[in-house]
Amino acid sequence: MKRVTMAAQATLFALFALLAAGPALAHGDEDHGDAPAAVNSNGPQRQPDGTVFLPKSAQRLMGLRTLPVQQAALPKATELQGVVVMDPNAGGPVQATQAGRLVAPPQGFPALGQRVQRGQVLAYVEPVAGALERSAQAAQVAELQAAQALAEKRLARLQVLADTVPRREIEAAESELQSLRARGAALRQGLGGREALVAPVSGVVAASQALAGQVVDARDPVFEVVDPQRLRIEALAYDLGVAQDVGDAFLVNASGAPQALRFLGASTRLREQALPMQFGGVQGLALGQPVRVVLQTRSTVTGHAVPAQALMKNAANQTIVWVKQAPERFVPKVVLTQPLDGARVAVTQGLSDGDRVVVQGATLLNQVR
Template sequence: MKRALLLLSASLLLIPAWAGPGHDHGDEAAPVTAGGPRRLPDGSVFLPKPAQRQLGLRTQAVAAAELPRSQELQGQVVMDPNAGGPVQAAQSGRLIAPPQGLPTLGQRVQRGQLLGYVEPLAGALERSAQAAQLAELRAALRLAEQRAQRLRELADTVPRREIEAVQAEVEGLRARIAALGQGLSGREALHAPVSGVIASAHAVAGQIVEARELLFEVVDPQRLRIEALAYDISLANDIGAAFVAGESAQPLRFLGAGSRLREQALPLNFNGAQGLALGQSVRVVVQSRSRIQGHAVPAQALVKNPSNQTIVWVKQAPERFVPRVVQVQALDGARVAVTQGLNDGERVVTKAATLLNQVR
C-alpha cells in the first residue's frame, strides 16, 4: 500500500502545472496580474493598486493643443538700481560703530539711517604738517580780523571796497580753518542709500578700511530683478510671457533688452522676482508669440531611461505602465510641451514618476 502511494505521488509531480485563466506563463510579455511591483521583459512595469496608493501615483489624460513656443534661458537675480545700493567708504580710515551698533544681515533699515562712521587715519608727519598749517591760518586770521576792525573804525575815510576785501579775507580764512580742522578730527558718516534690508555686511567695529571698500549692501527684497542671457537676438522682439522655472512657475514682467552683446548673448531684464536671493541663479522660461502643436504635461512627469533618453510613463492597464520616449520643449516653468511621443487620451503619470522609474 505504501509503495502504491509513493508511485502516485511521483506521477503527480511529473504532471505539468496548468495555470488558471489570465495566468499563462508561456508568453513572457503577457500582463502580470499577481505579485509585487516588478519590471517586465518588454520594459513595462507591473505595479499593483496597493503599491500605487503607497507611492502616491497620479495620472493625467493628455490632449493635443496649440501651445506657445518657449525657450529656457539662464538668468541671475540682480539688484534694482532704484531700490538698492552699496555703502562704501570714501576715504581710508578706521570703522566706528554708531550708538545703536553696526547693522547685521537681514536687518531692515530706512533711507538715510546712520550705519557707521569712518574716522580718517593720518601719519605722524602728516598730522604735524596739518597742525602747523592750521596754526599759520589762525595767526593770519587774527591779523585779518584786527585789520578789518581798524578799517571799520575808519569807514568814513577808507573806501568801502577795501573794507569788503578784508572782510572776505577773514571769511575765507575761517572756512579754511574749519575745513582743515574737520580733516584732522572729523569723521565720515555712512548712511543707507535706500530703504530695505542689509543683504551683505563686511564691517567690524575698529577695522581699517580702504577707500571704495564695500562695507554694506542694502536691497529691497520686493523689487529684485532677473537678468537672463538670450543667444537668439530675435527673441527680444517676440516675447509674450516669461516665468521662473519651478513648481510655482512665478510669472515675470519683461522690462527690456540691452543693445550690446555680453559673452555673445543679449541680456534681457525682467521684473517680479519674489522669494529669491540676490545673485541666485535661476532658469527663465520665455514664451514667444508663435505656436506649436503638443501635449502639456507637468515637468515632474519627465524621467530618464538607462539610455539617458527623456521618457514619460503611460498607463496602459490598471496595473501596467509602459515607457514612452518623448521630445519636449519648455512651456511655462512648471509644465513642458511634449511635441512627439504621445497620443490624445493617453494617461501620463504626473506624480511619483521617478519612483515608478526605479522599479526593477
Template sequence: MKLNRLIACLCLAWIGAAYAHGGEDHGDAPAVAIAADKPQRLPDGRVFVPKEAQRRWQVLTVIGQPQTLSRSVTLNAHVVMDPNAGGRVQAALPGRVEPGPNGLPVLGSAVRKGQILAYIVPAVGSLERASQQAERADLQARLKLTEAQQARLESLNGTVARKEIEAAANEVQALRQRSTALAAGAAREPLLAPATGMIASADAVSGQMVEAKDVLFEIVDPARMMIEALVYDPGMTRGLQQASIVGTDMTLDFVGGAGALRDGALPVLFRPRRNTADRLALGQIIKVVANTEDKVQGMPVPATSIVRNASNETAVWVHDSAELFRSVAVQVSPLDGQRVMVSGVKPGARIVTSGAVLINQIR
C-alpha cells in the first residue's frame, strides 16, 4: 500500500513539471530561471529579475547610440571667494577685541561695505601707557602757553612784527596736530567690512587678544563664488572649456589659468553660472569635470550605469530580454558631472541606467 502511494506521488510530480509551462520546452537553464519567483544569477552569468522586482527597484534603460563629444578631464578643486565680491578683516595691530555698535557679527550675518564690525584697543604696557600720558600732559601744557602767547601778540598787533604773530599761530597749530595724533594712536581702531555680503567665518569674541594680521572675519557674496582647480599639464589650460561639478547639475564657465606653477600645478578658475553659486560653501572640496577641445567617440550614459563585475572591471548591464540582464565590460571616460562615455557595447543595446547597482549585487 505504501509503495503504491509513493508511485502515485512521483507520477503526479512528473506530470506537474511537464505541464507547468503549457508544454513548452525552454531548455534546462532557462527553465530554472523562469520557474523561480525571485532574482537570481544564472549559470551563464546572466541575471534573472522578475518584472515585479524591476518595478520595485525602478530599473530604467536607455538605447545606446554612438556619438562624438568633447573629451573631459577630472580635476581636483575647491571653492574660493571672488576677490571682487568678498574680503578678509584682519587686525592691523596687536590689541583687544571690543564689539562694534551693533555687537560682534556672527556666522551668516549680512553686512554692508564700510560697516563697523568691531574695534581693536591697542595693547600697550604700563610703562608705555605712562609715557604716553606724560607726553600728552606736556603737549597740553605747551599748547596752553603757546595759545596765551599768541593772544598777547595779536593784542599788540601793529607794534609787533607780523612774522612773530604768524610764528605763534603756526606753533599752536602744530601742537594741536601732535596732540590729536597722539590721542588717535591711543584710541581704539575700528574694523570695517571691505565688501557687502555675509559673514562666512568669524574668529572674534569680546575681550580676545589678537596679533597683527590675525584674520577675524571673512566676508563673501554667496551668489559670486568661484572654483579653483589644479591642472598638472600646462598645455591643457589652453583647451579647457566649460565644466561641471561631479554629482551635480551645476555648469561652470572657464575664466582663465595661471601662468606660474604653484606647488607643481597650475591653478585654473571657473565661475558658476548665475543663481547656482549659492549652493557652494567657501573652502568646499569638490571634483570638476572640464571639457577640452579633443573629441572622443562612444555612448554617453549616466554615471549610475557603471558597476564593477566579478573581475573588478568596469561594466554595464544590458537588458537582453524582458527579465534577463547581461553584464558587459566597457571602457569608461568622464564626460561631465553626471554622464560618462562608454565603449565596448553594441549600438542599439539597452543599457541599464537606474538600478544597475542592485542588479550587480544578485548572486
C-alpha cells in the first residue's frame, strides 16, 4: 500500500513538471500569452537612429515648411541686456524746491498717463509757515482793504472840497492811501507765495506721488513727465572692444519682427565692470522695462542664416535643427549658433550648403516619439 502511494506521488510530480515546462495550450492549441502590440508603420514615428519618419499628410497637418541654406559672410553679433530709460531732453522729474503742503490746481492733480504741456501747472506747494500765520496774514489783508476803502473815500471828499481845504491835507490823504496800498500788496504777495510745480516738457505723466494735503520736503519727486515717443535703451557691454566696432543694432521682441535701433554712444567709464551703451529709436515700451539688444559689429563670421524659431533642444539639451533628408524623412543635426539680428541666428557649425532646414513646425516635429 505504501509502495502504491509513493508511485502515485512520483507520477503526479512528473505530470506537473511536464505541464509547467510546456506551453499553455487550450481551446485547440490557442496561445494565450502576451502578443506584441501592433505598430502603425504608416504614422509619424521616431526611428532607432533618431530620425523621424513623417508622412506627407502629417507634414501638411503640422504646417511644416523648409528653407534651403547657403553659407555666407554674416555680421558678427553679440547679445546685450538692457533697460528702457528716458531721454534727458524729453522727460524729467517734477520736484519741490521748498518744504510744504501739496494743493491741487483748479483742474485737479493730473492722472497717470494724462498728456500735459510744457509749463502746465500740475500742483502747488504751500510753504510750511503754519496755518495760523497765514490766517493772521489774511486778517491783516482784510483790515488793510477796509482801511484803504475809507482812505479812498476821504481823499475823494477832500478833492471835492479842494477850494476850501488846505493843499497839505489832500497830499497827506494821498500819501496815506499809497502807503495802505503798498502794505496790502506786500501782504497779498506773502499770502500767495506758494510754489507752482510745472511740467518740464510736453509728454505724459509717467509717475505721480501727489495726494491732497500731502507734506513734501525740498527735492522730493512729486511727478515724472516723459515723452513716450522719445525713449532710449541703456545696455551693458562686457566686451570693451564692442563699442569701437558697432554696426547695426536690433531690439529683440517677444513677438513680431525685431526693431532697428540707433546707436547714440558709449560711456568711457565702467559701471559694474561693464561699459554702458545707449540706443535711440524706441517706441511702445515702458520705463524700466528689461529688454534684449542684438548688436552687430563690422566684423564678419562665416555661417548659414537660419530663423531663430528653427532651433530646438534634444534629449541631451543640445541645440539642434531638423533637416529634410528625404520626402518623408527628417534628420536632427547638432549646431553651433551665434546671434544675428534677433529674428535669425548664424549657424557656424553643423550645416552644409543646400540643407533644407525646417523653419516652421519644428516644435511639433521635435515632439514625435
